[in-house]
Amino acid sequence: MENELTERLRQLWSQDYRSTYERGERALKDWTEARTIRNHYSITMTPHEHLIHAQDIWYDIDQRERYTKENWFYLIQRLNREIDNNYQRKPHLTIQHQVVIEHYDKDTNTLIKPHLHGTLAVPDACHEQFKALLIATRQGVTSINLDALKGDFSTIKSTHLTHIPDEDNLKYWIGYVMKQQLQGDKYEDQQSKQRERYPQDNSLKGFWNANCPR
Secondary structure: OHHHHHHHHHOOOOHHHHHHHHHHHHHHHHOHHHOOOOEEEEEEEEEOHHHHHHOOOOOOHHHHHHHHHHHHHHHHHHHHHHHOOOHHHOHHHOOEEEEEEEEEOOOOOOEEEEEEEEEEEEOHHHHHHHHHOEEEEEOOEEEEOHHHOOOOOOOEEEEEEEEEOOHHHHHHHHHHHHOOOOOHHHHHHHHHHHHHHOOOOOHHHHHOOOOOOO
16 A cells, blocks of 8 residues: 555656656665665765866776776775874774765756766764864855865865755765766766776765666
């Protein structure tokens, strides 16, 4: 009865909303590290565009991907380390993450500056510590306080975070993020290369492999 009611409600949704929501629903089911975590945040990280041009990698998708990913791994490592220096041995004090890189304008399909969209899952045990590392940049926008972390973040232009209030919003956000991936043959090619290049990124295991319609 419950499944029948759920299906009836979903039939009232627009096709785009439903496909986005259910894409995120499947991906969240596969995200085993975050199943028991209640605190989630959306995140967008943008590197400085002039540094990408300076390296002459604007038209090289592989290098753009690598550059943005390396910036992200550097940031999330130092964020976790600020919470606990031995976080790798303490999963209850480790922020989990799922991320993808956007390269193309979704309307015009033209190259834009690469930037990262993703989801953070913050365990209860370190939630207060995490929140202490956030700052309000302007009304409605929260950022990671990079000055509070140990490291050089001069390559990162901005980080924007929003608390995700409930599971329905979480599923929709994850589904939306996945829509930013490349389409068709480019998507499949990127997916394969990401697994080879970043085997240490656990977020790719469930997130990139989710059975999402394209």
